[in-house]
Amino acid sequence: MEKILEVKNLSVEFYKGGKVIPALRDVSITLKENEVLGIVGESGCGKSTLALAILKLIPEREGKIVSGEVLFKREELLSLSDEKLLKVRGDRISIIFQDPFTSLNPLFRIGNQIAESLALHRKENLSTYQIEEEIIELLELVKMSKPKDTMLSYPHQLSGGMQQRVMIAMALSSNPEVLIADEPTTALDVTIQKEILGLLTELQKKLGLSVVLITHDFGIVAQTCQRVSVMYAGSIVEEASTSEIFHNPLHPYTKGLLESLPSREESRDFSQGEKRRLRAISGQVPDPSNLPSGCKFHPRCPIVIEQCKPEEPRLREIIQNHWVRCIRAG
Amino acid sequence: MWKIFWRRFRRNKLAMLGALIIFSLAVVAVIAPLIAPFNPNQQDILHRLEPPSHKHLLGTDDLGRDLLSRIVYGTRVSLFVGFVAVGIAIMIGSLLGLISGYFGGRLDSLIMRFVDIMLCFPTFFLILMVIAFLEPNIWNVMVVIGITGWPGLTRLVRGECLSVREREFVQAAKALGLSNRRVMFVHLLPNVMAPILVSATLGIGGAILTESALSFLGLGVQPPTPSWGNILTAGKDYITLAWWLSLYPGLAILITVLAYNLLGEGLRDVLDPRMMAE
Numbered sequence: 015m016e017k018i019l020e021v022k023n024l025s026v027e028f029y030k031g032g033k034v035i036p037a038l039r040d041v042s043i044t045l046k047e048n049e050v051l052g053i054v055g056e057s058g059c060g061k062s063t064l065a066l067a068i069l070k071l072i073p074e075r076e077g078k079i080v081s082g083e084v085l086f087k088r089e090e091l092l093s094l095s096d097e098k099l100l101k102v103r104g105d106r107i108s109i110i111f112q113d114p115f116t117s118l119n120p121l122f123r124i125g126n127q128i129a130e131s132l133a134l135h136r137k138e139n140l141s142t143y144q145i146e147e148e149i150i151e152l153l154e155l156v157k158m159s160k161p162k163d164t165m166l167s168y169p170h171q172l173s174g175g176m177q178q179r180v181m182i183a184m185a186l187s188s189n190p191e192v193l194i195a196d197e198p199t200t201a202l203d204v205t206i207q208k209e210i211l212g213l214l215t216e217l218q219k220k221l222g223l224s225v226v227l228i229t230h231d232f233g234i235v236a237q238t239c240q241r242v243s244v245m246y247a248g249s250i251v252e253e254a255s256t257s258e259i260f261h262n263p264l265h266p267y268t269k270g271l272l273e274s275l276p277s278r279e280e281s282r283d284f285s286q287g288e289k290r291r292l293r294a295i296s297g298q299v300p301d302p303s304n305l306p307s308g309c310k311f312h313p314r315c316p317i318v319i320e321q322c323k324p325e326e327p328r329l330r331e332i333i334q335n336h337w338v339r340c341i342r343a344g
Numbered sequence: 345m346w347k348i349f350w351r352r353f354r355r356n357k358l359a360m361l362g363a364l365i366i367f368s369l370a371v372v373a374v375i376a377p378l379i380a381p382f383n384p385n386q387q388d389i390l391h392r393l394e395p396p397s398h399k400h401l402l403g404t405d406d407l408g409r410d411l412l413s414r415i416v417y418g419t420r421v422s423l424f425v426g427f428v429a430v431g432i433a434i435m436i437g438s439l440l441g442l443i444s445g446y447f448g449g450r451l452d453s454l455i456m457r458f459v460d461i462m463l464c465f466p467t468f469f470l471i472l473m474v475i476a477f478l479e480p481n482i483w484n485v486m487v488v489i490g491i492t493g494w495p496g497l498t499r500l501v502r503g504e505c506l507s508v509r510e511r512e513f514v515q516a517a518k519a520l521g522l523s524n525r526r527v528m529f530v531h532l533l534p535n536v537m538a539p540i541l542v543s544a545t546l547g548i549g550g551a552i553l554t555e556s557a558l559s560f561l562g563l564g565v566q567p568p569t570p571s572w573g574n575i576l577t578a579g580k581d582y583i584t585l586a587w588w589l590s591l592y593p594g595l596a597i598l599i600t601v602l603a604y605n606l607l608g609e610g611l612r613d614v615l616d617p618r619m620m621a622e
Contacts, residue, residue: 100521100522104519104522108519108520112512117513117516118513118516119535120513121534134522135521184520
């Protein structure tokens with residue numbers, strides 16, 4: 015499969031009160047066409063920063079991209095002029111944010127918000143009638159039951175799940191090739207979560223989208239992604255296909271994350287008296303402004319040795335297509 | 345949304361009263377020639393300084409001109425000056441405030457320091473000085489009041505922008521590929537409209553007062569064009585002989601400014617969701 019989006023050695027720094035905070039350190043990911051790539055990690059490990067950095071949306075007053083490249087169909091995005099960048103942003107690469115409640119402008123009717131995106135990205139000039147048709151089509155695509163009523167509603171009149179559907183409709187209005195979903199279901203409750211994920215997967219297949227799915231939930235990854243990158247403290251620590259990650263996790267952090275998940279078989283076993291305590295990873299995510307030396311995971315690592323401390327390990331391909339940043343792996 | 349606004353607004357009696365007065369004044373200003381009993385500049389020396397009577401409801405001035413007609417025509421000047429001056433102030437103020445709040449950084453510091461400097465000047469004396477150099481006429485008065493009236497608003501708008509720009513829909517709009525200009529005017533501006541509206545309404549009252557004061561000092565609207573301020577000036581020389589010449593234009597100013605203040609305060613209560621709980 016053809017590579018559609020490639021992030022190479024991307025580093026991002028934030029500046030707060032004179033301190034430099036490295037939010038992303040040398041991150042590389044590759045998204046192939048028609049693929050769903052999962053990015054997993056705890057809160058604060060830089061997942062959302064990555065999503066913003068790909069579209070050069072890091073607020074300039076807070077931080078900047080220090081080095082690295084973002085290639086979209088072999089075209090470098092970060093060096094594009096603002097004007098050319100606007101033609102990619104939201105047009106060929108769309109993004110869905112975590113919180114639909116605040117991502118819609120409270121003062122606009124849903125129809126008008128989608129229309130704005132349509133008017134911006136469609137090459138041909140659409141008549142008012144055509145725009146309305148398109149909006150209804152989009153809302154039907156994301157399975158809104160009453161598209162005409164929805165069009166005339168204000169965001170506060172919709173539920174969270176419906177708002178997220180609207181956000182997806184807006185993201186799709188430009189027929190993008192790549193969709194970045196930044197924790198699209200975190201703000202929603204579990205049943206709605208399932209619906210939205212099902213919708214995303216279905217649309218991905220139907221429209222042939224390539225998706226970067228950012229999440230902290232391995233359950234979601236198992237359902238939707240083909241490949242997974244695990245992030246820790248601003249860098250990728252492991253990357254492999256989904257089944258490989260689940261069956262043969264090599265990095266102690268990935269193992270820790272997987273062990274902290276309850277599995278269905280085990281929860282059934284509870285009733286039969288067998289118990290397995292869910293294991294949490296001890297310690298906390300390090301303060302990004304004060305990272306430990308060497309391997310960033312070593313203070314929390316159960317298999318840490320002396321050699322982990324002086325130098326940060328490189329990302330190595332241990333098995334084919336399975337990359338790990340750990341000197342004890344393999 | 346307008347329905348909710350209207351329902352809340354109607355409940356606010358004082359604001360309704362203010363709106364009603366302003367609406368009536370606007371009507372008076374528009375149809376002044378129809379309701380003024382006399383030509384405001386027609387002199388009648390034989391009947392000068394007549395007290396209020398059936399013929400001249402509010403009496404006549406030192407040149408025998410009908411006071412009611414002059415005050416009716418003065419409404420035009422006052423409202424006009426109020427609207428245009430505040431219009432200018434709002435345009436400059438919101439634009440600079442938006443830019444300052446949205447872009448932040450050095451541009452923000454620069455604009456805010458300029459605002460600080462502007463706020464250091466005693467505005468009224470600045471206006472006096474400028475008018476002294478330029479010709480005192482209605483246009484100059486409007487422009488000068490306008491371009492000295494924006495700094496407070498800039499601060500207000502900037503503050504609002506600082507909070508709105510952190511909301512995710514602004515980022516979402518940018519991610520959608522909208523230009524900075526469009527994000528600023530289409531997404532940010534409507535969200536900071538409430539304080540602008542309130543400050544504009546209160547500002548009109550202030551501008552009318554300033555215009556009256558300038559005209560009173562002879563630096564505003566020049567006679568014979570009637571304005572409430574210059575009617576007052578003319579009246580002050582005869583205050584022992586003809587009290588009506590000072591009382592009625594003064595009342596006109598008082599009622600108008602009061603109406604704007606009531607409306608402004610009312611709008612603030614109606615548009616501010618935080619005040620709703622009280």
